[in-house]
Amino acid sequence: MRLILFLFTVLLFLNCEDKQSKKKSVIKTVETKDTLAKKPIQEPENEFPVLNDNNAIPFFAEYDKIHKENKVRITTDFGDIDIILYNNTKYHRANFIYLTKRHYFDDTQFYRVINNFMIQGGNSDDMKTGRKRHEIGQYVLPTDTKKGYTHNRGVISMPSSEIDNPYKLASPFEFFIVQQQGGAHHLDGDFTIFGEVTRGMDVVDKIAAVETDDGDWPLKNIYIRKVEIVE
Numbered sequence: 001m002r003l004i005l006f007l008f009t010v011l012l013f014l015n016c017e018d019k020q021s022k023k024k025s026v027i028k029t030v031e032t033k034d035t036l037a038k039k040p041i042q043e044p045e046n047e048f049p050v051l052n053d054n055n056a057i058p059f060f061a062e063y064d065k066i067h068k069e070n071k072v073r074i075t076t077d078f079g080d081i082d083i084i085l086y087n088n089t090k091y092h093r094a095n096f097i098y099l100t101k102r103h104y105f106d107d108t109q110f111y112r113v114i115n116n117f118m119i120q121g122g123n124s125d126d127m128k129t130g131r132k133r134h135e136i137g138q139y140v141l142p143t144d145t146k147k148g149y150t151h152n153r154g155v156i157s158m159p160s161s162e163i164d165n166p167y168k169l170a171s172p173f174e175f176f177i178v179q180q181q182g183g184a185h186h187l188d189g190d191f192t193i194f195g196e197v198t199r200g201m202d203v204v205d206k207i208a209a210v211e212t213d214d215g216d217w218p219l220k221n222i223y224i225r226k227v228e229i230v231e
Contacts, residue, residue: 048102051137056172057091060141064094071231072100074121074200076110077223078207081177081200082230083156089144092158092194095172097229104132104173105227112176112216115208117184120159121224122174133173141170141192149193152183154204156195179208 051059070093074081085093099105105122108129112120123129141158151157155178158170170192177197178184197204210218 048136050135051139053139056137056139056141060091060094060098063098064090067094067097067101069097069229069231070195071198071229072096072227073230074105074227075225076203076207077225079200079203081203082198083195084198085156085195086147086149086193088147089149089192089194091141092144092170092192095141096175096194099136099173100227100229102132102136103226104136105224108224110207110218110222110224113208113210113212113218113222114216115179117180117208118176118178119204119207120174120176125221136173139172141172143170143190144192144194145189147193150183151178151185151187151191151193152196153178153180154197154201155183155193156197157187157191157193159191177204179204 049055049059068087070085070087072083072085074083085096087093107126108122108124110119110121111123111125149155156175157178158172159174159176178187179201207218207222210220210222212218
């Protein structure tokens with residue numbers, strides 16, 4: 001009888017110990033999850049680097065390898081302008097595609113218009129444009145004028161930066177379209193041509209014909225409603 005009682009006591013003790021062990025195991029698991037839940041979640045790094053004169057060219061060299069689009073549409077208050085970008089001016093093409101994908105050009109303006117010469121866009125008197133530039137970065141692009149292109153009517157070219165710039169380094173946020181009949185060949189060698197209009201020169205002509213002030217700014221703002229990749 002004593003032997004039976006002893007065995008019963010041992011089995012009861014082992015069973016209780018096993019339950020306590022399982023409880024401890026469950027509590028440990030819950031504590032581990034709770035600890036992990038309390039750890040701060042690491043924010044993902046910004047998808048886009050802030051560009052500057054040191055990292056812009058390496059960035060666009062890599063960007064060019066992946067993003068091969070070269071057809072864009074500029075939607076304006078006067079109609080659409082379709083443009084093809086040249087693949088062998090790769091930094092300028094990649095830059096324009098990058099800014100397009102970042103929606104930089106949306107709601108900027110054709111802010112400098114000279115009839116029978118050119119229309120220049122990509123800037124604005126809106127503070128939102130300045131904020132966009134700040135987010136993207138401050139940088140210039142080198143001129144690339146030895147690809148055999150000339151400033152014929154309909155080409156898209158990149159103006160010089162506003163900074164002290166004896167080498168006419170390009171302002172990446174702006175562009176101009178030559179509207180002049182016969183072209184504007186006095187610009188050859190100074191500014192980088194990186195594309196041409198394939199449809200919509202009638203729209204360019206309408207924009208060029210608007211009335212402007214003494215600084216060539218249209219009296220009524222001409223907005224670029226959006227720039228999008230079409231192929």
